[in-house]
Amino acid sequence: MNINKYSRQISIPFVGILGQEKIKDTKVTIIGAGALGHSTSIYLAASGIGHISIFDHDIVEESNLSRQILFSDQDIGKPKAKCLTEYLKKLYSDVEFHFFDKEFSVNNSYLLPSNCNFIINASDNYTTRHAINLVSLQKNIPWIDLGILKTQGHFCLFNPGLGCYECLFSDATDTIENCSLSGVLSPICGIIGSFAANEVIKFILGKHTKDINHFFSFEFLENNFKKFYWKRNSDCQYCNAFLKLRPTSILEKKIYDDFFIDEQKFKEKQQDENNLAVFLDEPTLHSSLDSAFEESDFQNKKTKIQFINENIHSILNKNFFLIDKPKNEEYYSKFKLIIFLCRSGIKSKTACEIFRKQGFNAYYALNR
Numbered sequence: 001m002n003i004n005k006y007s008r009q010i011s012i013p014f015v016g017i018l019g020q021e022k023i024k025d026t027k028v029t030i031i032g033a034g035a036l037g038h039s040t041s042i043y044l045a046a047s048g049i050g051h052i053s054i055f056d057h058d059i060v061e062e063s064n065l066s067r068q069i070l071f072s073d074q075d076i077g078k079p080k081a082k083c084l085t086e087y088l089k090k091l092y093s094d095v096e097f098h099f100f101d102k103e104f105s106v107n108n109s110y111l112l113p114s115n116c117n118f119i120i121n122a123s124d125n126y127t128t129r130h131a132i133n134l135v136s137l138q139k140n141i142p143w144i145d146l147g148i149l150k151t152q153g154h155f156c157l158f159n160p161g162l163g164c165y166e167c168l169f170s171d172a173t174d175t176i177e178n179c180s181l182s183g184v185l186s187p188i189c190g191i192i193g194s195f196a197a198n199e200v201i202k203f204i205l206g207k208h209t210k211d212i213n214h215f216f217s218f219e220f221l222e223n224n225f226k227k228f229y230w231k232r233n234s235d236c237q238y239c240n241a242f243l244k245l246r247p248t249s250i251l252e253k254k255i256y257d258d259f260f261i262d263e264q265k266f267k268e269k270q271q272d273e274n275n276l277a278v279f280l281d282e283p284t285l286h287s288s289l290d291s292a293f294e295e296s297d298f299q300n301k302k303t304k305i306q307f308i309n310e311n312i313h314s315i316l317n318k319n320f321f322l323i324d325k326p327k328n329e330e331y332y333s334k335f336k337l338i339i340f341l342c343r344s345g346i347k348s349k350t351a352c353e354i355f356r357k358q359g360f361n362a363y364y365a366l367n368r
């Protein structure tokens with residue numbers, strides 16, 4: 001790796017040489033070689049993403065040139081994916097590029113590179129979005145949806161197991177209102193594409209966590225910005241199918257992996273003075289709170305981890321600060337680990353201490 005080339009990025013503490021190597025080892029697939037495909041691919045390649053694949057079945061038209069900034073008059077009539085890839089190859093010689101002159105679908109998803117780390121939707125239609133969502137769940141690949149129209153833009157990241165496109169937009173179908181008819185201001189394509197590249201890099205480096213399960217919406221005429229929190233729809237058949245494929249829920253697996261597989265990592269995370277706290281990022285904590293008593297996985301007595309976030313009083317006593325013995329001790333003894341969750345961390349810490357005194361392997365979750 002050319003360290004000097006990426007030195008400004010490497011200088012950022014959470015990137016460093018290791019982070020830059022992670023970026024280099026990342027495979028991203030971009031669906032769409034139009035305006036959003038241009039801006040995302042340029043910034044991802046410039047940032048040092050090692051492997052970029054591009055799908056698009058369209059050809060370059062004159063009306064594309066004001067937004068699809070690498071194309072010129074000489075490219076009119078040429079296949080977009082091939083044309084964009086050729087320009088990128090000239091600019092970023094240390095990136096491996098592949099292109100597919102095809103419209104992405106579930107049927108040709110086998111063309112995705114093996115171990116693809118991330119998919120970006122840079123297309124403007126819902127059929128493709130639904131297809132990417134399905135493939136994302138089938139192959140367990142996170143993806144980001146992008147959209148632009150008139151003076152507006154949006155992006156939203158989907159991580160399998162924490163919610164999917166169908167949870168939010170199961171009814172979304174293609175309408176006649178797209179950029180070709182309604183128009184879009186050219187610089188907006190660059191802004192939203194840059195956001196996407198930034199989100200991908202944050203995700204790869206584990207810095208995305210606060211933005212998972214948020215929908216970002218921008219209106220650029222007045223420069224208004226909104227950030228909506230959303231959660232997985234427990235009735236979503238797509239998510240439920242995905243979760244059933246896994247031995248435990250992804251959330252449980254994530255925490256189990258974080259805290260048990262890597263003992264050293266687990267110890268490092270015990271930063272609380274009493275070594276009782278596990279530090280969960282905000283979305284994971286939200287998801288835990290939301291799902292602790294909804295999902296059968298968490299209720300299953302075979303599970304290794306039990307999250308407790310119901311009214312903690314009910315398992316202790318009404319004045320739980322005074323009590324020193326948990327109710328239903330036998331039930332909780334079946335779990336290898338108990339994590340208490342509450343909004344402030346105060347009740348859960350007290351409950352944790354009481355369970356500890358009784359010999360339970362208990363922790364409480366704090367927002368990192």
Ligand SMILES: [Zn+2]
Nearest residue numbers: 164167236239
């Ligand atoms: Zn879903």
